[in-house]
Amino acid sequence: MNNNEIMERILSIPTPSSNYLVFASDTPDCYFGKDSDGCVVFMLLSKSPKVPSVNQETKSLRFIFNQKCVFNCDQREEKNTMHILTCKEKDKEKLMAFIRLTKSFSSTEVGQDQYYLAKLFSSISALFDKQRRVSEIEVQGLFAELYTILYLNNNGCDISKYWQSRNKMKFDFSFGDTKRMEIKSTLKNERIHHFRHDQLLDELYDIRIVSILLRKNDMGLSLSDVVDQIRLLYANNFSLMLHIESTVSQIDDDLFNDVRYDLPYLESNIRFYDAKRIPHFNEKTPEGVFNAEYDCTLDNAQCEDLKSIISWIEV
Numbered sequence: 001m002n003n004n005e006i007m008e009r010i011l012s013i014p015t016p017s018s019n020y021l022v023f024a025s026d027t028p029d030c031y032f033g034k035d036s037d038g039c040v041v042f043m044l045l046s047k048s049p050k051v052p053s054v055n056q057e058t059k060s061l062r063f064i065f066n067q068k069c070v071f072n073c074d075q076r077e078e079k080n081t082m083h084i085l086t087c088k089e090k091d092k093e094k095l096m097a098f099i100r101l102t103k104s105f106s107s108t109e110v111g112q113d114q115y116y117l118a119k120l121f122s123s124i125s126a127l128f129d130k131q132r133r134v135s136e137i138e139v140q141g142l143f144a145e146l147y148t149i150l151y152l153n154n155n156g157c158d159i160s161k162y163w164q165s166r167n168k169m170k171f172d173f174s175f176g177d178t179k180r181m182e183i184k185s186t187l188k189n190e191r192i193h194h195f196r197h198d199q200l201l202d203e204l205y206d207i208r209i210v211s212i213l214l215r216k217n218d219m220g221l222s223l224s225d226v227v228d229q230i231r232l233l234y235a236n237n238f239s240l241m242l243h244i245e246s247t248v249s250q251i252d253d254d255l256f257n258d259v260r261y262d263l264p265y266l267e268s269n270i271r272f273y274d275a276k277r278i279p280h281f282n283e284k285t286p287e288g289v290f291n292a293e294y295d296c297t298l299d300n301a302q303c304e305d306l307k308s309i310i311s312w313i314e315v
Contacts, residue, residue, distance in 0.1 A: 207275035
């Protein structure tokens with residue numbers, strides 16, 4: 001059952017007069033449905049029913065750990081100790097984000113430790129209650145990072161698990177202890193990018209740079225299109241879904257859907273570079289100097305072919 005099917009089935013459920021009306025998901029002992037207030041719920045059978053119940057609540061969510069409850073599933077009344085996550089939001093996009101994350105969570109995290117539900121509650125709460133707006137340059141950067149994941153995946157190399165889970169890290173991807181990858185994009189005709197000095201000269205890491213030239217086109221590919229492809233490919237990757245949802249939930253619709261990039265131009269203008277071959281200052285950052293940054297042109301730098309970059313990632 002995919003996310004849209006779950007949403008459609010939830011919307012078809014009448015609001016119960018009491019208790020919960022639910023249906024089983026694809027994951028054993030996990031359920032979706034509605035409570036008596038008409039709110040969407042995700043329920044999980046407790047594996048530690050003797051642990052005291054805990055109740056947490058925000059403006060958007062309610063989380064009850066270990067509650068003895070009655071629920072109706074497939075026209076059968078059941079009584080059991082459950083963990084219950086309730087979404088109080090009515091906005092369809094937020095409901096879809098709730099479904100995507102709880103389904104992904106149930107597919108990947110739930111088997112490890114049910115206390116991970118507290119992590120899920122905290123993550124979705126932060127996602128729904130955060131109000132920071134994302135700028136167009138941030139949207140462009142996110143588009144380039146997600147497109148790189150798709151581009152390499154289409155060529156048999158999955159780098160999704162190496163994506164940094166937090167923004168403002170020094171590099172976008174970390175492969176093991178020493179390999180790092182940074183994604184750069186520009187709307188300029190010249191291949192000029194802005195770098196932190198440490199992204200090009202760092203004795204600790206072996207660094208590759210992905211450079212993408214973009215050109216806007218009303219019939220092109222939007223961030224929304226790319227996110228839809230990522231959601232389909234990596235529906236069961238909870239950490240990736242959470243990273244994406246926490247970012248796109250703050251993006252205005254006009255940036256998310258209407259800023260579009262020419263696909264043929266994009267496909268023909270993605271390049272890979274060893275950071276050592278990019279023009280830069282060769283000196284280490286002097287002691288007491290921090291956050292040195294500058295622009296570099298890559299037009300005359302030697303690039304690597306796709307086969308070489310995939311080999312570098314996988315070795």
